Amino acid sequence: MNIAACIKQVPATESKIRPSTDGKDIDRTGLSYVVNPYDEFGVEEGLKIKEQLGDGSVTAISIGGEKVAEALRTCLAVGSDQAIHIQDDAIEGSDGHAIARILAAALKKSDYDIIFFGRQAIDDDSGAIGIHVADLMGLPHVAGINKLEIIPDEKRAVANRQIEGATEVIEISLPAIFTCQKGLNEPRYASLPGIMKAKQKPMTVLSLSDLEISADSVDSSKAKTTVIKIESPPARSAGIIIEGSPSEAVAELIRLLREEAKVL
Amino acid sequence: MDFNFTEEQTMLRDMVRKFVDKEIKPLAQQIDKEHNVDLVKSIFKKGSALGLYGTPFPEAYGGSGMGETGYAILIEELSRGCASTSVTIGAHIGLAGMSILIGGNEEQKKKYLSSIASGEKMGAYALTEPGAGSDAASLQLSAKEEGDDYILNGTKLWITNGDIADIIVVYGLTNPELKARGGITAFIVEAPSAGFSANRIEDKMGLRGSATAELVFENVRVPKENVLGKVGMGFAIAMETLDESRLSLAAACIGAAKEVLSMSVDFSKKRVAFKQAIASFQAIQFMIADMSAEIYQMESIVYRTAWLYDQGKKIPREGAICKLFCSEALDRIVDKAVQIHGGNGFMGEHPVERFYRDSRVNRIFEGTSEIQRMVIAEDVIKNGSD
Amino acid sequence: MFNILVFCEQRDGKIKRVALEALGAALSLTSDGDQVTAVLIGENIASQKETLVSGGADKIILVEALTLNTYSSEAYGRIVSDIAKKENASLILMSATAMGKDLGPKVSARLEGPFAGDCIKLTLDDEGKMTATRPIYGGKATSTVLSHQASFQVATLRPNVFSVHDQAATQDPQVENYSEIPDLSNLKAIIKEVVSTAGSKIELTEANIIVSGGRGVKGPEHFDIIEALAEALGGAVGASRAAVDAGWKPHSYQVGLTGKTVSPSLYIACGISGAIQHQAGMSSSKYIVAINKDPNAPIFKIANYGIVADLFEIVPLLTEAVKKMKNE
Numbered sequence: 001m002n003i004a005a006c007i008k009q010v011p012a013t014e015s016k017i018r019p020s021t022d023g024k025d026i027d028r029t030g031l032s033y034v035v036n037p038y039d040e041f042g043v044e045e046g047l048k049i050k051e052q053l054g055d056g057s058v059t060a061i062s063i064g065g066e067k068v069a070e071a072l073r074t075c076l077a078v079g080s081d082q083a084i085h086i087q088d089d090a091i092e093g094s095d096g097h098a099i100a101r102i103l104a105a106a107l108k109k110s111d112y113d114i115i116f117f118g119r120q121a122i123d124d125d126s127g128a129i130g131i132h133v134a135d136l137m138g139l140p141h142v143a144g145i146n147k148l149e150i151i152p153d154e155k156r157a158v159a160n161r162q163i164e165g166a167t168e169v170i171e172i173s174l175p176a177i178f179t180c181q182k183g184l185n186e187p188r189y190a191s192l193p194g195i196m197k198a199k200q201k202p203m204t205v206l207s208l209s210d211l212e213i214s215a216d217s218v219d220s221s222k223a224k225t226t227v228i229k230i231e232s233p234p235a236r237s238a239g240i241i242i243e244g245s246p247s248e249a250v251a252e253l254i255r256l257l258r259e260e261a262k263v264l
Numbered sequence: 265m266d267f268n269f270t271e272e273q274t275m276l277r278d279m280v281r282k283f284v285d286k287e288i289k290p291l292a293q294q295i296d297k298e299h300n301v302d303l304v305k306s307i308f309k310k311g312s313a314l315g316l317y318g319t320p321f322p323e324a325y326g327g328s329g330m331g332e333t334g335y336a337i338l339i340e341e342l343s344r345g346c347a348s349t350s351v352t353i354g355a356h357i358g359l360a361g362m363s364i365l366i367g368g369n370e371e372q373k374k375k376y377l378s379s380i381a382s383g384e385k386m387g388a389y390a391l392t393e394p395g396a397g398s399d400a401a402s403l404q405l406s407a408k409e410e411g412d413d414y415i416l417n418g419t420k421l422w423i424t425n426g427d428i429a430d431i432i433v434v435y436g437l438t439n440p441e442l443k444a445r446g447g448i449t450a451f452i453v454e455a456p457s458a459g460f461s462a463n464r465i466e467d468k469m470g471l472r473g474s475a476t477a478e479l480v481f482e483n484v485r486v487p488k489e490n491v492l493g494k495v496g497m498g499f500a501i502a503m504e505t506l507d508e509s510r511l512s513l514a515a516a517c518i519g520a521a522k523e524v525l526s527m528s529v530d531f532s533k534k535r536v537a538f539k540q541a542i543a544s545f546q547a548i549q550f551m552i553a554d555m556s557a558e559i560y561q562m563e564s565i566v567y568r569t570a571w572l573y574d575q576g577k578k579i580p581r582e583g584a585i586c587k588l589f590c591s592e593a594l595d596r597i598v599d600k601a602v603q604i605h606g607g608n609g610f611m612g613e614h615p616v617e618r619f620y621r622d623s624r625v626n627r628i629f630e631g632t633s634e635i636q637r638m639v640i641a642e643d644v645i646k647n648g649s650d
Numbered sequence: 651m652f653n654i655l656v657f658c659e660q661r662d663g664k665i666k667r668v669a670l671e672a673l674g675a676a677l678s679l680t681s682d683g684d685q686v687t688a689v690l691i692g693e694n695i696a697s698q699k700e701t702l703v704s705g706g707a708d709k710i711i712l713v714e715a716l717t718l719n720t721y722s723s724e725a726y727g728r729i730v731s732d733i734a735k736k737e738n739a740s741l742i743l744m745s746a747t748a749m750g751k752d753l754g755p756k757v758s759a760r761l762e763g764p765f766a767g768d769c770i771k772l773t774l775d776d777e778g779k780m781t782a783t784r785p786i787y788g789g790k791a792t793s794t795v796l797s798h799q800a801s802f803q804v805a806t807l808r809p810n811v812f813s814v815h816d817q818a819a820t821q822d823p824q825v826e827n828y829s830e831i832p833d834l835s836n837l838k839a840i841i842k843e844v845v846s847t848a849g850s851k852i853e854l855t856e857a858n859i860i861v862s863g864g865r866g867v868k869g870p871e872h873f874d875i876i877e878a879l880a881e882a883l884g885g886a887v888g889a890s891r892a893a894v895d896a897g898w899k900p901h902s903y904q905v906g907l908t909g910k911t912v913s914p915s916l917y918i919a920c921g922i923s924g925a926i927q928h929q930a931g932m933s934s935s936k937y938i939v940a941i942n943k944d945p946n947a948p949i950f951k952i953a954n955y956g957i958v959a960d961l962f963e964i965v966p967l968l969t970e971a972v973k974k975m976k977n978e
Contacts, residue, residue: 011787013788013907013908013927014926014927015787016790016926017787017790017791018791019791026787026791034278037908038908070271070274073271073275074275074278077275077279096755096765097758097759097762097765100759122787122788122907122908123786123787124786124793125767125768125784125785125786125787125788126755126765126767127751127755127767128754128755128758128759128765128767131723131752131755131756131759132755132758132759134759135727135756135759135760136759139838140723140724140837140838140839141723141839142839143723143751143752144748144751144752146901158842161748162748162847162901162902163747163748163749163844164661164747164748164853164855164856165846165847165852165853166844166845166846166847167844167845167847168720168721168841168843168844169841169842169843169844169845170839170840170841170842171839171840171842172838172839172840173838173839176838176839181901182901182904182908182909183900183901189279189282189283189314190275190279190314191279191313191314191315192276192279192314192315192316192318192319192328192330193315193318193328194315195272195275195276195279195328196272196328196329196330198272198275199271199272223798224762224763224764224765224797224798224799225764225765225766225795225796225797225798226795226796226798227793227794227795228781228794228795228796229793229794230786230791230792230793230794231791231792231794232790232791232792233785233789233790233791233792233933233934236933236938236951236952237951237952238950238951238952238953238956239938239953239954239955239956240954240955240956241945241950241956241957241958242955242956242957246959246963246964246967247967249957249959249964250957250964250967250968250971251971253939253955253957253968254968254971254972254975256955257916257937257939257955258975261916261936261937261954263859263915263916263936263937264883264916264972264975531946534946534947534948535946536946
């Protein structure tokens with residue numbers, strides 16, 4: 001199986017997020033960056049499939065500046081075979097459609113049987129790119145999978161995805177795209193030998209022209225939407241602490257919920 | 265001059281930090297409360313799957329060649345989670361493994377160092393005796409030549425991993441007249457061995473999840489090929505190992521210090537007194553500032569010294585300085601941390617109480633603060649102040 | 651004149667409440683001359699027309715076919731985008747449910763228009779270009795985006811945020827049966843089975859009341875007291891990451907970063923300290939009640955009402971009190 005995992009480098013989960021002074025981005029000082037946790041599920045699933053079938057290759061793919069090489073190297077350290085780093089100044093400010101077009105162009109360069117994305121990136125929480133790419137490449141997809149079984153001989157797979165109060169079991173032909181939800185697997189740690197080997201594994205850097213995409217067709221001027229404001233969510237202030245014995249406190253809580261909040 | 269970690273070093277740190285957060289921190293309180301060595305052993309096993317124990321060793325012996333700097337990173341991160349686990353791994357790599365790396369011949373390194381690097385075997389280092397602690401040169405365990413073997417008789421005390429290790433580097437007296445000047449020899453003893461027994465010592469102020477043992481040798485037969493290096497070279501090996509391992513002990517202090525500082529900052533932002541978070545009080549802020557300043561000093565000297573060691577320099581003075589300063593600084597830091605936590609910090613439920621207890625031994629083992637001062641002074645007086 | 655298309659999700663032939671929220675949102679964006687068109691896809695759905703009318707639809711497009719009874723990204727995506735083109739829709743709305751989160755990006759990909767997912771606020775300017783506000787970084791910030799195109803804009807809406815319109819219809823809506831159903835015999839992805847998950851019947855993200863348990867619940871066996879309170883209140887059960895990571899509840903119960911984001915009217919956090927990751931998933935709840943032994947737990951900083959006490963004492967009493975109240 002030829003497997004690709006598209007990953008994004010994002011601020012670490014526990015980061016404190018504050019708007020930047022111009023209010024159009026977040027304040028990035030002092031942030032540490034990681035591979036988007038949902039994308040890690042994709043890399044791990046790729047590695048598991050490769051191990052189960054006893055052959056295959058996992059390629060980690062990402063878009064972004066110099067620093068993104070670190071995220072890709074992490075993917076190599078956990079066991080991916082090679083990495084593709086798409087780097088081009090023109091990509092700054094591109095919208096989801098443009099990012100999807102660029103990824104689709106890179107993915108088309110090799111015949112992947114399975115392409116993984118995270119169900120969403122934990123920075124912009126959009127959850128659209130994997131689905132956009134599937135549409136552009138004319139591939140079927142399942143979004144938000146938490147279980148996957150590959151039937152290589154029949155070139156198909158069975159995937160589970162959680163919906164409200166139920167699980168959908170979906171049969172899908174390969175090649176296909178999956179976006180990964182928590183619960184799919186437990187991503188492994190990089191091993192020390194893996195870290196040492198990562199530098200020797202191939203990392204291809206591609207520009208837009210390598211992908212035969214003109215810069216002005218994907219740059220910020222072509223974006224269908226622009227971020228005009230990033231704000232902190234409205235702050236909640238502490239309310240009241242209800243004192244008294246347990247039964248007094250409960251009685252007072254019920255009264256407040258009925259009379260003040262009017263939610264009961 | 266470059267004070268940045270390399271990409272590999274950063275990846276190592278991130279990987280170990282993740283491992284500590286997920287696999288060690290959730291168990292650390294339980295390990296301490298239950299004196300649960302089995303949990304530490306299960307963590308040890310998980311760590312071997314990640315190749316952690318090969319960090320400082322050359323690739324030829326199954327290591328990753330990340331040197332003392334890599335090793336310091338590993339120990340610093342482990343110490344954020346659980347001192348018992350960190351000490352177990354430290355004794356395995358930094359004492360047992362390093363002794364073999366420093367003193368062993370090619371065959372011994374291939375056979376024993378490789379299995380330590382892979383974690384397949386666990387190591388221990390047995391120098392201290394009931395009558396020989398700081399004064400290690402007066403050790404009494406006797407090692408008599410008999411045919412192709414040496415026969416070991418005597419007792420070792422407070423040996424980390426002593427009753428759970430598979431490979432123990434034991435220092436014995438081959439020539440009572442020469443003592444430290446050529447009379448002490450290091451042996452690789454495999455456990456179990458006939459005549460060897462180990463008794464766990466449970467009642468400790470801290471490090472309650474690390475296996476500390478008394479080792480008893482009654483006519484334990486060790487083949488001559490298990491003499492580490494050459495007969496009579498034992499004391500030199502022991503001391504050089506300690507130079508290096510003092511540095512990693514200092515790195516352990518950094519991890520613990522950073523962890524309690526972060527706990528203290530979190531706590532002081534949450535804890536309200538006189539209608540304000542206590543972090544807004546200058547008395548608390550000054551403690552936080554002092555803790556942070558000391559941590560910066562600890563980091564600066566430890567990683568500078570690790571770099572020196574990786575350049576091939578001997579570090580008797582520098583290792584001792586790191587150990588002395590960092591162990592004492594950590595005690596000041598944990599003391600402030602408990603103070604910031606107030607009554608909570610005194611309660612066994614809070615991890616800061618554990619860090620307080622675990623910290624104290626750092627000023628004692630692997631050479632007390634007093635011994636470190638002697639080592640430093642002797643070196644400065646003999647070799648000059650620069 | 652703007653035409654806003656609303657994809658109305660149904661389950662087992664019944665319109666979901668969140669679909670009515672999307673209709674309500676559409677209605678609030680329109681003025682005289684604009685049109686709200688509801689699109690309903692499925693089997694035996696014609697009976698749902700009334701609901702859509704009172705929900706505010708001016709026009710209803712019914713897409714009925716046996717094969718459309720279960721969701722298919724490919725089929726639904728094609729149908730909705732074809733209708734959008736035919737209707738020359740300015741804006742296509744749907745709820746950000748599991749289905750909407752899939753269909754929204756799919757339709758947007760086909761129409762290559764502006765996309766905004768999981769919106770909590772939406773406006774249209776005079777030209778019909780949307781300004782959408784949506785949570786990012788797991789709720790740690792919000793982002794407001796401006797669209798540069800007045801046609802084929804797609805937005806999915808966070809459940810429980812937009813109000814349902816419930817006034818009697820003033821005029822009969824136009825009902826159209828959409829017949830240009832594409833050939834669906836060669837779908838590459840097909841739902842073989844839908845297995846209901848055991849446990850709380852009410853979906854977390856759509857629940858009006860949520861009772862959540864955390865580390866303080868101490869074990870899976872004690873979750874029954876959380877469940878009892880949820881049942882008494884007619885709400886759903888949630889869990890913190892600590893409880894999920896400990897294996898006490900499956901991931902589908904998790905509220906917070908890497909779990910679900912919820913905005914109920916009432917959120918009762920029991921034995922949850924309220925780490926920033928948890929807050930990200932629930933801080934937009936209208937009212938928050940915290941029950942925790944630790945007076946320093948961060949959850950009290952965002953709770954409207956807090957009780958500093960053992961949840962094992964308080965929760966059963968609260969359950970009794972709620973039952974008593976409901977019986978009165």
